[in-house]
Amino acid sequence: MIEVHNVQKSFDGNQVLRGINCTFETGKCNLLLGGSGTGKSVLLQCIVGLMKPDIGSITFDGTVFTNNKVDIKQEIRRKIGMLFQGSALFDSMTVAENVEFPLKMLMTEMSREERLDRVEFCLKRVGLENAGNKMPSEISGGMKKRVGIARAIAPNCTYLFCDEPNSGLDPLTSIKIDELIHEITHEYGITTVVVTHDMNSVVEIGDHIIFLYKGQKLWDGNKDEILNAQVPELKEFIFSSSLVRAAKKVDDETDGGLAAATTDEAINI
């Protein structure tokens, strides 16, 4: 469980986060939902330690991360996997080397064979067992996201952070990526935090949703509660998007069929 206590952050007098308190639950997909510029990415960067909050603290399973000793921070960092908005694959390395990289750097006790096994396993898990020798520039956006996920989970991460995992992807590919994140979260009991403004994802994988508005948390709950939420800003957000209807329809018609298809089919996006 990740706890965020009264986190505030401003840039040159422009207050982006105005005291956020929330928790991200273990073994669930926690969604950070909100419009553009509401500070979702900033909050995520504060949590993973790429930015320092001005006030407030972040706690990972009881261990304080903010302003703690370097060793303790390092220890927590090693449990964090992150999928970046643009995938952020190292473009001088092949897909397999990308996945191997965190193992090589962080798990020095692993032998080369163990590492390669783990790489194979992770690539297989995301449906890319044949793409190991390709360079990142040779694969599609959806495949890059998959590699990003494989790299994030390779060192057995406890916490997985995804910044807009389906931005720039077509709806079907988006759903497949969402499903993959959801499955992996439940399979390994990871604490997953997904930043999104996509109502599709909310309906698909929102185990726990936190709605941000102008740097504040206005609402939290799960995907069944969100449609009945009585917060005007949230209602406006949900119903401004016609996607929510489409998403609902997909969900009703297929009745989980899509999810099953994703795992069974050879995934080639």
Add this chain to the structure above:
Amino acid sequence: MVKSFGEFLLFIQSMLFRKERFAVLWSRTVDECIIIGVNSIFIVSIVSAFIGAVTCVQIAYNLVNPLIPKSTIGYMVREMTILELAPTITSIVLAGKVGSSIAGGLGTMRITEQVSALEVMGINSASYLVLPRIVAAMLMFPLLVILAMSLSIIGGYLAGSLTGALSAQEYIEGIRTDFVPYNIVFALIKSVVFAFLVSAISAFKGFFTSGGALEVGAASTDAVNNSIIAILVADFALAAILL
């Protein structure tokens, strides 16, 4: 100006504090040596051979006084190339080639969040990405400068004999006159200092790029401009101190 110099020093310090494992850094350094050193051999060779040739021809053109022996041309080519042209011109050429590639490479990694990806993994990105580049440059620049010195002198020899400005004998005699080995040491010291300046300044510019592709281009240009200015200032300072 003062502020960015302060930031530059902090950047250098962050690179040395919390270093990565030696084996990792070493293998990265070897990779960078290939990129910085081996891949620059061609351009450095061409430039230095021509500089030597042109220097020889132009000195010959200026030395018309029959009282001065022709071997002086060889002597002057040697002095000019070893002391100034080989280390400085080579470093300026490398500022263009290596500096822009370091700044462009790091800038791209920054804007595509690859640097953040390293940081999230708990890797000191400055030490992992920048330190090997600086060390590789400091190892490779002197070697390239030695190559440049030799090729300049050979270039002068060929140009002198081919144009008939002076005979091969005279040229050889010239380049063996009053040789001061310290000049080579001085040139190599210069090249190590220039290597540090070019790689560190370019890395600094690239590493702190923000924005998009346009800013990466601007960072490369800035890196080259600042490196060249730094080389020239350091060249003067070193000459004043060490000669």
